[in-house]
Amino acid sequence: MKRTHRQLSEGILMTDQYQLTMAQLYFRQGLHTMPAQFEYFYRNNPSYGSHQAGYTILAGTGSLFEWMAEERFSENEIAYLRQQTGRCGTPLFHRDFLDWLLLEGNFEQIRVQGLQEGRVAHPTVPLLTVMGPFAMAQILETPLLNHMNFQTLIATKAARMRQTAGGQPILEFGLRRAQGYGGNTGVRGALIGGVEASSNVGVSHALGFDPKGTHAHSMVQAFSALGGGELGAFRAYAEIYPDDCLLLVDTINTLESGIPNAIRVFEELRRKGHTPVGIRLDSGDLAYLALKAAQALNSAGFTETTIVLSNQLDEMVIWQILSQIRSEAPRLGMAPEAIIKRLVFGVGTALITSQGAAALDGVYKLTAVKDSGQWQPAIKISETAGKTINPGAKQIWRLYDRRDKAVCDVLAMEDERLDEVSELQLHHPVDFNVQRTLKREELSRVERLCIDLPRHGPDSPLEDSIAQMRLRRDQDLERLDDGVKRMVNPHIYHVSLTRKLWELKQKLVRERSFIANQ
């Protein structure tokens, strides 16, 4: 697309048509500035086929806030809306509505409360609560979901890879097979969730990270076609990057050609006083080749050089590689942990597209509107019980047991203070028969989870840094039960309602069913 078209499609018109037709209706009904409240939550943790997540890592709010701060209806957008006609050829959007949009079509009056980025999140828990004028809060639905769903999805996948990689660094390499420009926003989620850095040049610089990368097979191919061969290619590379020399060794034959040639060039570098960085393996049995590479490098005295592994890695493949190294290394007379410590994982498609679960099912639901100064809870009754939303303005609390492990997230009414009661009566969100009572003394801590996320100041997502998000992630993961963190069949983390909220929900369901049956 042309740059102007890209800008148009990433601006305030990055929304669904029905948000605009509804906004015009609210405008006509005089409801457009009525305070409304929407909640963002998702229903299911990502399931990747044979394995699944027991939690997610929340990400996207900072990007969303930056987008909200800059995007608004201008003459350019209004001109497009003005030309759109209905079936009978008359303009779909009327002049008074468009005039209002041009004047007031921005997100300045929107307030957001929620979890901070990097925190561990769970299904059905309202992660963001949006309050503001009905029309603009409605238009925000699509861009909010687009930002939050995707970055949370990728942050979660990255966290899982980090978990199986056992602390070894992970680099993101996925732009070539990413879903279009999503390859850029995805990198932000990946950095929050678990990767050290990315090969993506533009977005890395935009986010203040150094992009990573050395050379591809094509360099070796070109030298081979011109008669210089792999060794010539490696020497040329070492000459220009003597202190950053990491060589890709599998273009011709990893064990017969790539590794011996790399060692020859490393020895030349060493003689000149440089320390070579390492090698990259991009095909074949990566665990076995990593062991053989380490053996050869050790023999030549390069006991510290990095071994980068890439080629269709995901969390399960990384896990398998480490298991295989642990079982095969002793047979080759090597200490597995010494080899594992040298590994870096380059992950591509599986991370940036969240292979196996390409979308998070997050939704944005109206929970209340303010009429004559009173909040009126809104509810949507689904024929699927689990999809009936929890009504009204809420606060979320996280309960920690005596080991300081999180045991439960509790949805409460906004005026309930769970940190001040001696006993908590908790209800399953759907099943009336499932309830339990927790005594305060069984808990080490009751944490208010959602905070105001202001536009400015230290708590604003705009001021937040990826370093802080990573810290939150590590703290929350540390406090999450190992069972919930399992890669396959994780324990289900509990999410409950307080009795008060549960009773409101039942009351509204009864009333609405009554109306529907009249």
Place this chain on the structure above:
Amino acid sequence: MKRTHRQLSEGILMTDQYQLTMAQLYFRQGLHTMPAQFEYFYRNNPSYGSHQAGYTILAGTGSLFEWMAEERFSENEIAYLRQQTGRCGTPLFHRDFLDWLLLEGNFEQIRVQGLQEGRVAHPTVPLLTVMGPFAMAQILETPLLNHMNFQTLIATKAARMRQTAGGQPILEFGLRRAQGYGGNTGVRGALIGGVEASSNVGVSHALGFDPKGTHAHSMVQAFSALGGGELGAFRAYAEIYPDDCLLLVDTINTLESGIPNAIRVFEELRRKGHTPVGIRLDSGDLAYLALKAAQALNSAGFTETTIVLSNQLDEMVIWQILSQIRSEAPRLGMAPEAIIKRLVFGVGTALITSQGAAALDGVYKLTAVKDSGQWQPAIKISETAGKTINPGAKQIWRLYDRRDKAVCDVLAMEDERLDEVSELQLHHPVDFNVQRTLKREELSRVERLCIDLPRHGPDSPLEDSIAQMRLRRDQDLERLDDGVKRMVNPHIYHVSLTRKLWELKQKLVRERSFIANQ
């Protein structure tokens, strides 16, 4: 992300770091302007788990060309590269290289040959051939793959949905769960491959389409919370959009509330001389509810109104819905085809993320470099036989049998004229034992598949229209064997090499293995 950061990350720095480190090496070696040739191809048709594609629809070239025409290294990008340092703190990119990038860092000298957008494509066939100065052709790898892989992936998924929907219109609704801004570029692929229109406002306008959409559950919820109920919401909608009235009927209870209320409002519209458009069903058993809705609408005399179905549809669900309608309609005394003719499918996540196969495995491989006026074929030998690339400059031919069905794509050397020979000797790309001879009289047509895709003029992707691409798609699909178009276990379409190309490949493999073993 901030708008400036988005622009940075979608500009010429939308590439991988190693493209730049290699470009600097080519610059230092004096190879940066050496003519090089790269090919874009993919290895496997998308496989979605229980079902898989037997072909793809090529898409993305127009977007890529627009990107190439506008993006180049400017002071802004150079400033970021200038500040990047290596491990020892010295600048990674040297001044002479950056000066050259600023001056020559654009795609003006790149030539592209290939298939036109909308055409049916097959694995291993070079779909685009890029020729140009080595350094810039190398930097193009990442953005080219990003554009082509994703749009081709989505066009293919859309074509499959169009196939099972039996010609009924499909609308794209996926932006809320799309992979970030990929939700925009994906729409272009979807429009080329099989959808009529999209709900995505910005990108629809950018591409010259009217965005589609009416209202969401939240509108009904708001009216319910304020005392107006579903009927009040529907009436308000009909008042503003009397000639474009399509109502979502499942917020409270589809059969008990939504459909009766919609019919009441439709009757009011009819009395005022308007024709209601239809209803939308977004939950429950869509096939059964479509039948019940049609029955109720018919009884009220609305025998033509549209029934839009949405909620996690993909090609298999659409197929299932039509099958169920065909088997259930007669039992309800209805003609299935009359109902099917009223259906419109709204597809979301499954299309825009290509559910089940989130990436196309397209690659961009160096096939030749020009040294002292002579093209030197480049080859990468993989330890997996099928991954060894086909060397040198090539032309692709598509053979049609007497029924005018495509039987085979043939990779030939550039100077071979397959339309002028009386007999074709074809080789399996890998297996020496598989070869066959085709006589010219068995074929109705031998088509030269790849054309020059110039910057300007009628054959340029920049001048191409989505209408033309859809025409090509329909023609190619018509000429594709039904077996190859099967949704599950499709026939494998044949891709072969001419004897001449096959012999060159064998020669190079032998030479390289010889070098590697020295």
